[in-house]
Amino acid sequence: MNKYLQVFSFLIISFLTLSSFRANIGLLPTSLKITVLNELGNPVESAKVTLYKTKEDYKAETNPVTETMLTDEKGIVKFKNLEPIPYYVLAELDKKSNIGAGVLTNTLLEGKTNKVNTIIE
Numbered sequence: 001m002n003k004y005l006q007v008f009s010f011l012i013i014s015f016l017t018l019s020s021f022r023a024n025i026g027l028l029p030t031s032l033k034i035t036v037l038n039e040l041g042n043p044v045e046s047a048k049v050t051l052y053k054t055k056e057d058y059k060a061e062t063n064p065v066t067e068t069m070l071t072d073e074k075g076i077v078k079f080k081n082l083e084p085i086p087y088y089v090l091a092e093l094d095k096k097s098n099i100g101a102g103v104l105t106n107t108l109l110e111g112k113t114n115k116v117n118t119i120i121e
Contacts, residue, residue, distance in 0.1 A: 028111035031080045036071050036091045036098075039121040043075025047093040047120060051079055058088035058103065084110035089118055096120040 036047040051065040052058040065087065069077045087105045091098045098118040108114045 029081045030084050030108050030110050031078055031113045032082055032087065032105065032108060033076060033078045033113055033115045034071075034089060034091070035115070035117045036075045036077070036093075037117060037119050038096070039119060043071070043073075044091075044093055044120060045071055045073050045075060047071045047075070047077075047091050049077045050090045051082075052088040052090065053085065055088060055104075058090060061090065078113075082108060084108045089116065091118050091120050093120060 032051070034049055036044040036049065038044050048068050048070060050061070050068040052061075052063065053065055054063075057063040065082070066079055069079065071077045071091075084107060086107050089098065089103050089105060098120045103118065105114070105116050
């Protein structure tokens with residue numbers, strides 16, 4: 001019985017130590033995976049996607065959070081190491097954009113890959 005108590009104590013201490021270590025080194029970055037779709041629901045390749053913190057920056061297209069990124073062949077772009085706040089998303093390709101189509105994300109969940117779809121038309 002004493003041996004089981006020692007093993008249980010060791011496991012609890014190990015778990016607490018690893019949990020503390022993981023939180024301190026930030027192993028789980030907050031990221032945002034955006035899928036850009038056209039009006040038919042098909043993925044849009046090579047769309048420019050930019051994130052903004054404020055509505056004013058979004059409208060003026062100034063002070064982006066990070067560099068503008070292009071979607072891949074599946075219409076996906078992923079922004080990493082973000083703050084867990086809501087973001088304004090601007091997606092554009094040629095003369096199409098997502099302006100006025102739900103461009104504000106929910107507050108991102110910290111340490112998670114958050115997912116958002118946006119439609120350009």
